[in-house]
Amino acid sequence: MRTRIKFCGLTRPDDLDLAVSLGVDAIGLVFDGRSKRALSPEQGRALRDRVPAFVSCVALFRDAEAGRVERVVEEVQPDLLQFHGAETPDFCRRWRRSYVKAVPMGSPQDLEDWRRQFADARGLLLDSHAPGELGGTGQRFDWSQAPKHFGHFWVLAGGLSPGNVASAVTMARPDAVDVSSGIESAPGLKDAQKMRAFVDAVRGADSL
Numbered sequence: 001m002r003t004r005i006k007f008c009g010l011t012r013p014d015d016l017d018l019a020v021s022l023g024v025d026a027i028g029l030v031f032d033g034r035s036k037r038a039l040s041p042e043q044g045r046a047l048r049d050r051v052p053a054f055v056s057c058v059a060l061f062r063d064a065e066a067g068r069v070e071r072v073v074e075e076v077q078p079d080l081l082q083f084h085g086a087e088t089p090d091f092c093r094r095w096r097r098s099y100v101k102a103v104p105m106g107s108p109q110d111l112e113d114w115r116r117q118f119a120d121a122r123g124l125l126l127d128s129h130a131p132g133e134l135g136g137t138g139q140r141f142d143w144s145q146a147p148k149h150f151g152h153f154w155v156l157a158g159g160l161s162p163g164n165v166a167s168a169v170t171m172a173r174p175d176a177v178d179v180s181s182g183i184e185s186a187p188g189l190k191d192a193q194k195m196r197a198f199v200d201a202v203r204g205a206d207s208l
Helices: 013-021 041-048 066-076 089-093 111-117 165-172 192-206
Strands: 004-008 026-030 056-061 080-083 099-104 123-127 154-157 176-179 184-186
Touching: 004 056, 004 192, 013 026, 013 041, 013 192, 026 041, 041 066, 056 066, 080 089, 089 099, 099 111, 111 123, 123 176, 154 165, 165 176, 165 192
Parallel strands: 004 026, 004 176, 026 056, 056 080, 080 099, 099 123, 123 154, 154 176
Antiparallel strands: none
């Protein structure tokens, strides 16, 4: 099985273009003003216009007001929404757009309960952040907590880097991996060498 790859927190056109050329499956744009990688809807639209067909554009929010989400949806036209806060299932689905819900693995979690609550989510993203916090910290959680037979599409995130993602994929066998700080030289500024090395490491693990 091929592990899908999402590069998150992109802020520069050149970084996005390189990600696409490397064959990543999804591009993540952050619309949380508390993040160092935050974009305005106008900036997000400019980047979104560079995303070609068959590459997903993901808009990330954390406890955003409904008006903020609505404006981004209308302006940016993302393919997928990703929610990182205390959003309810009703809030996540009200936009009539596919969504992913982040699970804060920084504290013990009942993954089955999350799966039941967000049964209509296109996937659950297991991240290392604590409840109420945003990912992209570079911290990882204990991958042994990852589900073995989950019965739902799930994404591994949190503390992934070119140096450890092969081990993470081999150990946890997620459907997808999501990386932000692990391929950066500074918050929001991606490093081309790290981006290439990350993709190579995932593909190498897939071949084992």
